[in-house]
Amino acid sequence: MFDLSSQGKECKNLDAQKVVEDHEDRCDGFLQLLPGSLQRVQEYEDFAENFEGVAEVTVDSMTNDLEASEHQRGMSRRCLQFGDAQPEATANCSSSSLANDMITSRSVATTSETEGLGLSHVDLSVISRKRQLVNLSQLAINMIPQHYGEKSSLTVSKPSGIGLHLNSIVNAIPMGRGGTASMKLAVDSMGIQGIKSASVMSCQSMENMQSCSDAFEKVLAAPQDGTLEAKACVIPGSAASESLCTMESIDCQTTLHRKRELSSEHGDSNEMFNQQSPKKKRKKSSNSTDGEGCKRCNCKKTKCLKLYCDCFAAGIYCADPCSCQGCFNRPEYEDTVLETRQQIESRNPLAFAPKIVQPVTEFPVTSREDGNWKTPSSARHKRGCNCKRSMCLKKYCECYQANVGCSIGCRCEGCKNVFGKKEDYCVTEEIVNRGGGEISESTVAAKKDFLNSDLCDPHYLTPLTPSFQCSDHGKNAPKSRLLSRRCLPSPESDLTVLAKSPRSPRTSDSNDMLLETSKENLDVGSYCEGINYNNADVLGDGCHHTPLPNHPSIILGSTSSKARELTSLSRFPLGPRSGCLSSGGSLRWRSSPITPMSSLDGTKNLQGLDSDGLSDILEDDTPEILKDTSTPNKSVKTSSPNGKRVSPPHNLLQLGSSSSGPLRSGRKFILKAVPSFPPLTPCIDLKGSSNQNRSSCQENSSND
DNA sequence: GAGTTTGAAACT
DNA sequence: CAGTTTCAAACTC
Structure with missing residues (x-):
């Protein structure tokens, strides 16, 4: 080094x-x-x-x-x-x-x-x-x-x-x-x-x-x-x-700082660029992404301060490649950006959370020797799409765009998503649930779980983790980069870290609480990193989710309530940007920066958070500027999972118990990765033993 | 490149 | 919470 x-x-x-x-x-x-x-x-x-x-x-x-x-x-x-x-x-x-x-x-x-x-x-x-x-x-x-x-x-x-x-x-x-x-x-x-x-x-x-x-x-x-x-x-x-x-x-x-200084130099061009020549950049409107990477926005009316703006939504500043007009999503307007973000988060804590989540378990999640995933990723869009005419076969569909199949959470009509039809997903879940036995409540339950999980469940968050291989999922979607997820070991420290890691200042208070809880959670759950978007996954890390053989639904089912809790927690804390925490922490953060932590405490505090804490936090954080428009409390409540807005915390409470099946599974995964740290939770499963663990986890969850 | 379509985000 | 409007990307021509 x-x-x-x-x-x-x-x-x-x-x-x-x-x-x-x-x-x-x-x-x-x-x-x-x-x-x-x-x-x-x-x-x-x-x-x-x-x-x-x-x-x-x-x-x-x-x-x-x-x-x-x-x-x-x-x-x-x-x-x-x-x-x-x-x-x-x-x-x-x-x-x-x-x-x-x-x-x-x-x-x-x-x-x-x-x-x-x-x-x-x-x-x-x-x-x-x-x-x-x-x-x-x-x-x-x-x-x-x-x-x-x-x-x-x-x-x-x-x-x-x-x-x-x-x-x-x-x-x-x-x-x-x-x-x-x-x-x-x-x-x-x-x-x-x-x-x-x-x-x-x-x-x-x-x-x-x-x-x-x-x-x-x-x-x-x-x-x-x-x-x-x-x-x-x-x-x-x-x-x-x-x-x-x-x-x-x-x-x-x-x-x-350097940038800022430089920005004066380079920035000029940038700004000019952004504000002046909107179309200039639109190199390819069709591909708004640079070749390498990031998408470029072309916002004209929102000033890149709304989720319509891809850059803003992704938590990044607009850059040269963007052809936006009147852009405020720039370092120079950092305060504004932050406030706006907070405002949006206040409305929907998960607004910046990763959209693509991966159910904890996919069977095949395991990587093959060649490094490719055996099965297509089970990743799904957190909220699901609502396509009416595109049949989920065009990029209008967020699921399709993300190269993931539609799921129960989708309200699409005539779904023909090549990555996975909603119907198929449902069927799969049912099967899984049945197979899992424990869980099998009904697809409905699964669905709920899924939805909730999205938000909360770290597992769902799919981060890509670099570490794993990512091959295309089976899907091969054109773009597909699939998620690979890796579990980070969640060291003890990790837990702590997570808990502490602050995502947002505001959470500091809550963080403490979270910390404790986080530890619990961490222990219990594993964290996978989400590679995905990585970050998102971070939580994922938790994710580690190891891909349990189980189907996500199963997990959900088994731990649905718990899972939800976890997920919810993870999300909050995580915050959109949260990256990946390695460990459980990451998960939490991912969701919304805002608060998750608190949620972590979850058991203890979650309730409080739900009603007040979270909202309070949000409100407090909400920038004054935003306050005008924002309604803090509401924000907390996000809309139903199906809806675009997710509601965060409901389930958080349970987190305390933490041991949601899914998490555990994830954790197990992690453990594997890190031998040195024995799994705290019973459910930890090693890759090899994933099944066993799973079962145990399920049992636990069921017991819970 | 302009115009249309689409569905998410935002608003009411 | 549901319906509507706004928005920008995706798509088509």
Whole structure:
């Protein structure tokens, strides 16, 4: 890892040092947070070793890639941090959590950079506090490979907020690219950090940043041949895409100040670009995505401050490629963006949550030797579509656009979704339920679960995790990047982290509560990372969801209530951007940055939250500006799952019990990944034993 | 490139 | 909560 400095051709010595420091800091997180000590370094080294030496290779490749990337156009899109991380704030709120640590460390680095730039600390902290962009750490978390998890339990995840919005998803990655093994490894083993480091090193200027971003994208996008290596698959709409964004955002965040300064320079062009020439950019209106990645918006009336805007919805700032007019979704208007986001979240806490979720169990989830998933992903659109005329065969359909099949939650008519018809899904669920026995309530129940789960269930969130392979799901959807999900180990720390990890300042209070609960949850549940959009998944991590053989429905059924709770919790906390937490935490965050944590406590607090807490939080958070329009409390209630708006918390209460089947299953999965940490919960299942676990879990759930 | 269609998001 | 309007993407020509 340290080699990075030497390898970074573009990096200056200072940068290299920063990078190193940054890594160290991160390591600290793993280790425990004490900054600066030699011990840390040592540990760091150890940590590096864990990477199996891949890091070096990766780095090289990364470096090369980065260079190459320079040629490409970077999307320098910054992701909004939804919750995140702020150095100071973080320290206070969640000093203990890994995520926080990660963040903090990152912040520190940033700070130093900032200082170099002449910015003040205070400034930075303030800014960062507000910033909701996804942090690298989040990405890292998501991306973090098993190695991390295995060893250190890094799971850090920050809530990354970005959900997998279809938007972000869309772009995902060019599948065609054949990434080199090294790249893959990089993603896989190095995880975000490695990438980040590399990028950081190379990024000295905006351009560089963009390059870096590109590189990240490339990395992420690296084709997955279906090999195990191809873990970093991007799934459209999935965590993967988020990851990308996150990575970018990371850079961005890191150099936030720098950017701003630069923005004056580059920004001019950007702004002009955005505001002036709307069509200029519309390179292809048809594909609004850059080749690499992110979709570009073309908003004209919403100023990119509504969910109509893909960029905004994805939690990222608009960038050059966008042809929007009067865009306010830019770093310069960070406050406005944040307020708006909060407002929207107040209305619908899950508004920024990943749209694509994966049921905890898919059978085939398991990866084949070749790394490809055996079965198509069970990922489904959280809310489901409402297509009337497109028969779910066009991109008008969000399910189709995300390369996922329709599910019970869909209200589409004449569904012919090639990725999975709604009818089929229902049938499957029934079958599963029946088979599962326990669960089998009825499809109705399943449906409910599904819906709820979307929101809450981390499992559903599908993050892509790089680590796994992502092959196309069986589906092969054109774009499909499927989700691969990986479970991060959720180390103990993770739990803590999660809990702490703050997504949004507001949650700080709730966080505490959450923390405790989160731990419980974590233990109980696993977290998978969602790769997906990664981030979204982060939660996923929980996701780890290991793909239980069970059908999602089963899970739902079995634990429906619990699952719901979990899911709901996860979501809240997660926040849209939440990335992936590695562990359970991630899940929570994902949902909405806002509050999930509280929900975590769930058992304890959930109720309170439901009625008041959550809403209160939301309200408080709601920016004054937004207040005008927003109605805080309502926000909390989101509409029914079917409806677009989800209601968050209802089930949270149960979380406490936590052990929802699904979660457990997920957790089990995680455990596998990380042997060192024995599964806390009974249900943990290892991949191999997934079935057994499952059954046990189900039993538990049923018992519960 | 302009216009139409579509369905999500926002509003009432 | 349901219905309507607004919006921007997807699509068609």
